[in-house]
Amino acid sequence: MALVRRTAETPPDGDRRNRPRDPPALVAALTDPDPNVRRWAALDLDGETGAIAPLAAALSGESDQAVREALLSTLAGIGGPEVVGALVPHLRSKDATLRNTCVEWLGQIPATADAVPGLIGDDDAAVRALAVTLVAALHDPRVPGWLLDVVADDPDANVCGAAIGELADVGDETACTVIEAAAARFPSDPFIAFAARTSVARLAGSG
Amino acid sequence: MMSLPAPTAPAGLSDAEFGRVSDYFYRRTGIRFESNKRYFVDKRVVACIRAAAAPSFTAWFSRLRLGNERELERALLNSLTVHETYFFREDYQLACLVSDVLPRIERERGRRAPLRILSVPCSTGEEPYSIALWLLEHWPGIDEVDVSIVGLDIDAESVEAARDGSYGPRSLHRLSPALLRAWFDPIPGGHRIKADIRDAVDLSAANVCDTAEMRRHRDYDVVFCRNLLIYFDEVASRRTAENLFSSLRPGGFLFLGHTESMSRISPIFDPVRFTETTVYQRPQDGSP
Numbered sequence: 001m002a003l004v005r006r007t008a009e010t011p012p013d014g015d016r017r018n019r020p021r022d023p024p025a026l027v028a029a030l031t032d033p034d035p036n037v038r039r040w041a042a043l044d045l046d047g048e049t050g051a052i053a054p055l056a057a058a059l060s061g062e063s064d065q066a067v068r069e070a071l072l073s074t075l076a077g078i079g080g081p082e083v084v085g086a087l088v089p090h091l092r093s094k095d096a097t098l099r100n101t102c103v104e105w106l107g108q109i110p111a112t113a114d115a116v117p118g119l120i121g122d123d124d125a126a127v128r129a130l131a132v133t134l135v136a137a138l139h140d141p142r143v144p145g146w147l148l149d150v151v152a153d154d155p156d157a158n159v160c161g162a163a164i165g166e167l168a169d170v171g172d173e174t175a176c177t178v179i180e181a182a183a184a185r186f187p188s189d190p191f192i193a194f195a196a197r198t199s200v201a202r203l204a205g206s207g
Numbered sequence: 208m209m210s211l212p213a214p215t216a217p218a219g220l221s222d223a224e225f226g227r228v229s230d231y232f233y234r235r236t237g238i239r240f241e242s243n244k245r246y247f248v249d250k251r252v253v254a255c256i257r258a259a260a261a262p263s264f265t266a267w268f269s270r271l272r273l274g275n276e277r278e279l280e281r282a283l284l285n286s287l288t289v290h291e292t293y294f295f296r297e298d299y300q301l302a303c304l305v306s307d308v309l310p311r312i313e314r315e316r317g318r319r320a321p322l323r324i325l326s327v328p329c330s331t332g333e334e335p336y337s338i339a340l341w342l343l344e345h346w347p348g349i350d351e352v353d354v355s356i357v358g359l360d361i362d363a364e365s366v367e368a369a370r371d372g373s374y375g376p377r378s379l380h381r382l383s384p385a386l387l388r389a390w391f392d393p394i395p396g397g398h399r400i401k402a403d404i405r406d407a408v409d410l411s412a413a414n415v416c417d418t419a420e421m422r423r424h425r426d427y428d429v430v431f432c433r434n435l436l437i438y439f440d441e442v443a444s445r446r447t448a449e450n451l452f453s454s455l456r457p458g459g460f461l462f463l464g465h466t467e468s469m470s471r472i473s474p475i476f477d478p479v480r481f482t483e484t485t486v487y488q489r490p491q492d493g494s495p
Contacts (some may be wrong), residue, residue, distance in 0.1 A: 003339055003407035004321075004353045043418055043449060066452065066475040066490075073449050076442045108441045110275075141273050169227065170272055172265050205223025 027054045030071075035064040042070035046077055056086035059098060068098070072105045081111045088115055091130050103130050107137025116146055125156040132159060136166035144171050151175075151182045160186065161195045168199035176200045219249045224264045228252055231272065232287060235280070236437040237468045240287075251286040258282060277440070284438055288466070292333045294340070294374070295381040297433065299483040300462050301341040304429065307481040308460050309348065312428050315458055321353040325427040325454060327415050328435055329358025332369025333378055335408045336400050338431065340390055359413040359424065369410045372400040416443055421450040430454055434464035436472055448473035452489055461487040 021044055029041035042058070045051045055071050062068045075083045090102040106112045112134065119131035128150070135146050147170065150163035160182055167175050183196035220228070229240045229248065240248050252264075259279055261267035271279045295301065312322065326335040335358035342349050360366050375397040379387065391398035414420050415432070416439070430451055436444045451461055452475055461476060462484075463469060469476045469487045476487035 002349050002351070002353050003343070003404070004355050005407050005409050043453070046418055069445065069473060069475050070449060073442075073446050077446065104441075139273055139275050141269075143273050169230065170269075172269070202223045202226060205221050 023048050030058040035067050039067045039070045046074050052082050076105050079109050084111045103134045107134050113140045128159045132162040157186045157189045161192050164195040164199050168202045173203050237471045238466045255282050292330045293378045294333050294337050303481050303483040305346045323427045324356045325430045327359040329360045331365050356408045358410040361414045363412045366410050366412045372405045416447050424454050429460050431462045444472050455489040457491045459489050
């Protein structure tokens with residue numbers, strides 16, 4: 001038979017990247033023309049807190065999806081308020097994929113919670129809508145309270161409706177009154193009415 | 208599974224509670240429980256609530272959804288998923304390997320190019336040995352192509368057991384007597400895979416989540432990583448997806464468990480739909 005043993009530690013072409021890390025060189029490599037080089041540089045900067053700003057900055061011009069994922073994976077692995085502060089500006093990016101990807105990753109970083117009050121109070125309704133999605137992904141006991149604030153106060157129907165939908169997942173029966181009051185604020189909006197009916201039915205049925 | 212009507216006992220879940228937990232589970236894992244699984248889900252969720260000493264579904268769900276109690280999620284995952292390993296588990300994927308994936312690799316890399324296959328996590332060896340046996344039994348190319356199979360697992364004890372290659376009836380229940388005779392030696396209480404196979408499959412300990420540790424495991428044509436990613440949180444599963452991507456050659460193929468979907472985890476692979484299953488391919492471009 002032609003089953004042959006190849007020891008995992010010695011791949012046929014050797015390990016070209018098994019050398020000491022050089023963070024400044026890796027940061028410089030984030031702008032290399034070769035996406036393979038950029039991706040490995042992003043992965044190799046894992047844990048380098050000094051590289052947060054260049055990693056986050058590299059996201060803006062990065063068109064290669066695999067490189068972008070590597071950048072975000074490394075940033076999320078570092079975590080903390082500095083990473084959150086570096087990623088939040090991308091929520092205003094003109095690149096919808098970058099905005100949505102940053103929302104996904106921010107939702108997995110616990111320090112994002114500290115940025116929530118500012119995001120749900122942002123002047124831009126598009127940012128507030130993203131903030132609702134982001135808030136719902138957080139593992140934080142303050143999530144229902146933040147969503148209730150949005151449902152109670154946000155002047156934008158889309159933002160309010162999104163928060164009502166998310167409350168159905170994380171709220172309890174005490175949210176029903178606030179949701180019904182929000183529906184009354186937008187009496188001619190069929191989406192809000194539908195979201196409110198669905199969420200109240202679900203929350204009222206959980207004990 | 209069972210399709211019994213919903214229980215009326217107070218220990219069950221309300222319709223709304225079932226909806227909330229099944230929606231959560233779907234978002235978390237991609238596994239959808241329809242109403243015909245109601246009895247199965249209710250029973251296990253109630254057991255999880257009791258084990259967590261939570262006073263109500265809402266209290267438990269709030270801790271699960273909003274707290275940082277990973278053990279609650281792990282208990283739910285363990286109770287609602289099957290986590291056992293045996294020879295030829297989900298063998299339609301092995302059939303797909305032979306009928307669809309290997310011919311495509313042959314077309315792209317040439318007929319006699321050596322083939323490298325990684326099984327991670329390999330647990331106690333059932334998967335890498337199954338791959339070996341399936342190729343020996345069903346793939347004519349095995350006579351012409353050098354095939355190396357590597358198994359990795361984070362648990363060194365599992366790796367030791369895999370190297371030993373001794374199995375009881377539970378692990379072997381899907382193998383025919385003819386296969387057992389051909390590729391195993393009888394031992395007290397079970398069978399041991401023959402030394403030729405044991406010696407050909409390389410098994411070692413490694414953490415697939417660790418980028419630095421995984422960087423030497425590269426240039427594979429095919430990776431099997433089944434029923435692992437659903438147990439990770441999102442950051443870890445995405446990082447692991449990065450590592451699996453790095454382990455593959457450009458154009459290489461990744462098999463996940465039948466309930467798992469890479470599309471829910473990371474956008475960096477291309478899904479490829481074959482007759483039996485969906486496999487994920489590392490794109491040819493933009494790859495190390």
